[in-house]
Amino acid sequence: MIAGTSFVWDGAALQPDGVISALDRGVLFGDGIYETIRGYNGVLFQLEAHLDRMAQGLRVLQMPVEPTIAQVREALAQLEPLDQGQDLRLRVTVTRGVGGQPWELYQTTGPSIALQCRVLPRLCDILPKVGCSATISDVRRNETSPLSRIKSLNCLDNLLARSQAQAAGFDDVLFLNTADRVVEASTSNLFIVAGKAIFTPPVEEGLLPGITREVVMELAHVTQRPLIAEDLFQADEIFLTNSISEIVPLTHLDGNPIGTGDPGPVTASLYATYRKMTQGT
């Protein structure tokens, strides 16, 4: 796999420097889904879980699960093997393709599949050690929308809120839902540590069922329950999870330290266990 490359699957081969039609519904309406997968030392971590989630997204969008997932597998099989010793980020994008009135979901040419691969920035391995800060967004996550629970191409709320947070000096942004309950960060799920207990909001609150979230729930005893902002400020530790940056302590929220204000022991221990798992040891 060559970092910095972008391919489009033409049905038989990967076309480098891929382009897609300006009429593709991915361009016109953000009509599609994606996955971002981290590759460790030549292996795509949790690939099957990512493809399962993609299948669930296809169902929500009323796109055919098969042959779409089979086509994604064919495309992935044609990537060069990952370089050993280099961690990479792979993005798989699937759009509905070309055709139909906006609300006509079935009259298209079939999906467009694009792959992008790049070397991970070093920051990804620093963040779990130093932690990050966040602010709570004024924009609510809309838990009434099925989009809140899939990884669709409708990403603008996340982009704009995180950009605004960074301009104000924060690393990331947290979202509440329309019922004032805590949901997730711009590209991560959220967990809190309170004493010996670990809590995370359930998917019904309007959040993406993260692959790393799932792994963490296998590695530790986690209780899913609705959380409010007050729970965050009173937590001993908070950590954010996603497939690329893994497990990152959230040490400051809206200027207030969480717990001691330093990365905490429960998060560090989980991160160490997770890292071993990714290294296949």
Added chain:
Amino acid sequence: MIAGTSFVWDGAALQPDGVISALDRGVLFGDGIYETIRGYNGVLFQLEAHLDRMAQGLRVLQMPVEPTIAQVREALAQLEPLDQGQDLRLRVTVTRGVGGQPWELYQTTGPSIALQCRVLPRLCDILPKVGCSATISDVRRNETSPLSRIKSLNCLDNLLARSQAQAAGFDDVLFLNTADRVVEASTSNLFIVAGKAIFTPPVEEGLLPGITREVVMELAHVTQRPLIAEDLFQADEIFLTNSISEIVPLTHLDGNPIGTGDPGPVTASLYATYRKMTQGT
């Protein structure tokens, strides 16, 4: 202007059968905006109002208003003149282009601009006469998001809800916001007629400031005020407005007739006035 064609602006000329990079943020994140403009007998109706709204969308997305709008004008100037006597639909799409981390809004190659042009389906001129039906969606419009007030490429909520409504036998779908108030239809603004009065919800409720909505407010005395679902069921008439289908009576809502259940006189009169305006008479 040739119907059925799709162009991408390359900075100097319109490229037919246009393609854009699979790395374009329009594809990756739905990171861009669009306008759909109706052309009557060789003239794009309300072009300046559409470009003003596009400029407002660019500001919300923190994209440069200029030279982007100037580039759109250059691209439009290179379209063949519209055929006299044929009504066309023109879509202008502007994405943020290629580059940057998702939340880095300023590090791109500059916008991608695409134009699509097609002959209007005849249905567009039938709907104002026969009216349409709708159901109220379970998905709420998120008025806390700035996206609710611009024409961004994040269209999936509209597409999915309207498709679901059509599968259930309705023509369209209406959205309430998170405060249970009426907002708009999937691609139209909404007005109600109650006695001699006409009402429409204000933009702050979480709706697109429609160009046809604006024209209607110039043609008639309209009061902007929050509306609840009960106001809809008790209305004498309801009509939906957008640039393509113009002014369409909503005669049935969730199976209940609105007023008499036939297109009403206030809507018909407004439509007649609007049509004259579009024909330049």
